[in-house]
Amino acid sequence: MARVNQLIENEDYISYLDKIDFLERERLFCKHGFEHGLNVARVAYAYLLEKEELLLPKEIVYAAALLHDIGRWVEYETGEDHAEASTRLALPLLEACSFSLDEIQVILKGIREHRRHPEDNLSLLGAALALADDWARDCHSCSAQARCYKFNLTMNQVVY
Template identity: 40%
Template sequence: MHVIEKIWNHPLYAKYYQKLAEAEKERIFCCHQIGHLLDVARIAYIQNLEQKLGIRKEVIYGAAFLHDIGKYRQYTEGIPHEKASAEIAEVILNEAAGDAFSEGEKASILRAVLGHRRLREGMEALEKLIYTSDKLSRNCFACKAQEECSWDAGRKNSNFHGLI
């Protein structure tokens, strides 16, 4: 998956990833570094295989790696991170991905990044995969900051149901 390495090594990605890591250094809640990105990608890929959706692995991993890259801008500028992430992702996809993704795949990745925070009717398959995987990646039942978390009880993964 050479294209994922290109995304990871893109200067804009590196810049925002580093800023986000620094901003979340003392965070007690879920963080948005490589562990989370890989969890989202792996869960989405497994769901893709189980549901026989036929989405290429590179497309899933690309969307997963890009879905939270704008989180730093949410912290510092108040921009919803899905919007900031989509803006950054578009630049990275155009510069780093080359012909690894078709124009349709790039558009699908951007929709998934933009739509990963809210479930809605008519979601594309990749968009729904990233949304679902992002939520399933949270191990709320084992989190030491569970009591302080602002997520309502209905959103938290309070047991293994749906996770395995």
């Protein structure tokens, strides 16, 4: 996991997380900082293990999950869809951490797809991120349930 550890220490990565933390400081709903990325990584990887879809190395899954919302601050500032912004911002970070072109293509596709419906003919990584993005949330004990558009009974029942 050397390259993922390198990503976590990357100055630009940290600066994007800082911007997100600042812009979400008064947000009632789920936030999109480092903790969310790590939760999505763990759940997506567990999902792939359980499905016995071992085609994706752990480093690929973790890198994609840690980067999938990195463009949230761009969406807050400009209105650009954050899946697109995250995909753009992730490219130089992945290059800096020595991911290969083939690996980068898989990761960027997964990030770009993470907001789509998991059954919408997505790549394996895109579907894992889309599912984990919901399952990684702690809806069960959330005080904002009643006002959250994402909350539904299914999420309330998920214990992943």
